[in-house]
Amino acid sequence: MAAQDRSAPAARAVGLSKAYGSGDTAVLALDRVDVEIDAGRFTAIMGPSGSGKSTLMHCLAGLDKPTGGEVWVGDTELSRLGDKQLTRLRRDRIGFVFQAFNLLPTLTAEENITLPGDIAGRKADAGWLAQVVETLGLQDRLRHRPHELSGGQQQRVAVARALAARPQLIFADEPTGNLDSRSGAEVLGFLRRSVDELGQTVVMVTHDPNAASFADLVLFLADGRIVDRLMGPTADTVLERMRRFDSRGAKPTTATTD
Numbered sequence: 587m588a589a590q591d592r593s594a595p596a597a598r599a600v601g602l603s604k605a606y607g608s609g610d611t612a613v614l615a616l617d618r619v620d621v622e623i624d625a626g627r628f629t630a631i632m633g634p635s636g637s638g639k640s641t642l643m644h645c646l647a648g649l650d651k652p653t654g655g656e657v658w659v660g661d662t663e664l665s666r667l668g669d670k671q672l673t674r675l676r677r678d679r680i681g682f683v684f685q686a687f688n689l690l691p692t693l694t695a696e697e698n699i700t701l702p703g704d705i706a707g708r709k710a711d712a713g714w715l716a717q718v719v720e721t722l723g724l725q726d727r728l729r730h731r732p733h734e735l736s737g738g739q740q741q742r743v744a745v746a747r748a749l750a751a752r753p754q755l756i757f758a759d760e761p762t763g764n765l766d767s768r769s770g771a772e773v774l775g776f777l778r779r780s781v782d783e784l785g786q787t788v789v790m791v792t793h794d795p796n797a798a799s800f801a802d803l804v805l806f807l808a809d810g811r812i813v814d815r816l817m818g819p820t821a822d823t824v825l826e827r828m829r830r831f832d833s834r835g836a837k838p839t840t841a842t843t844d
């Protein structure tokens with residue numbers, strides 16, 4: 587099983603702020619955010635366009651540097667790391683799934699899944715890999731190249747690639763944004779299984795209430811702050827919360843029905 591200590595958060599932000607630019611044109615994308623990402627849980631981040639979702643995810647993943655506060659991944663505070671150490675931490679402890687699947691077209695599904703480990707000179711644990719492939723239902727697709735796979739299958743390969751190194755955390759940025767609703771539900775179901783059956787920790791940014799309903803917890807951002815949380819979300823309760831934000835004057839989300 588993935589090395590997850592459920593009693594300690596997988597990541598946390600303490601008084602996290604992020605400003606872009608300076609002077610009159612400065613934008614405060616995150617405003618003193620405190621949040622804990624529970625290990626072995628599926629967390630969704632939602633909020634209107636420009637509310638800071640991507641910035642929060644990028645800061646938590648060590649892809650963007652905060653201008654104030656702290657970010658911890660496990661027991662490591664990221665500002666204490668140099669660039670090389672940060673790169674290593676991202677490589678060893680964090681997996682990414684993007685809206686564009688980012689698979690290499692000339693490689694088979696299996697080669698795409700093992701590529702990051704191969705580049706890092708690290709052989710994937712065969713037992714773990716077999717479990718990941720089975721959980722994602724990819725046994726019969728390993729020798730296919732991306733163009734021979736459906737969009738949903740390609741995204742499942744991208745999820746398997748993220749899981750292969752057994753990262754402490756997986757960050758998914760609109761992972762179903764390029765998929766039809768059936769393939770999207772399939773990928774979300776597999777992300778859910780990776781949490782339930784493999785003990786993964788997943789953080790996902792989404793605009794879609796249906797996608798958020800696969801999570802254990804939804805964090806709502808507005809104007810760079812966490813303004814609400816919803817445990818055990820359903821598509822209806824998420825939609826209802828989103829409407830409440832809209833009626834309070836927050837900018838509407840770019841998509842509520844995709």
Ligand SMILES: Nc1ncnc2c1ncn2[C@@H]1O[C@H](COP(=O)(O)OP(=O)(O)OP(=O)(O)O)[C@@H](O)[C@H]1O
Nearest residue numbers: 606607613615633634635636637638639640641642
């Ligand atoms: N590199 C940057 N330079 C300047 N401003 C930025 C930069 N990145 C983000 N911002 C600003 O920070 C704020 C938060 O942006 P962010 O992308 O985190 O929002 P978001 O909630 O992910 O939006 P969306 O749902 O539209 O993707 C926005 O006002 C945005 O314009």
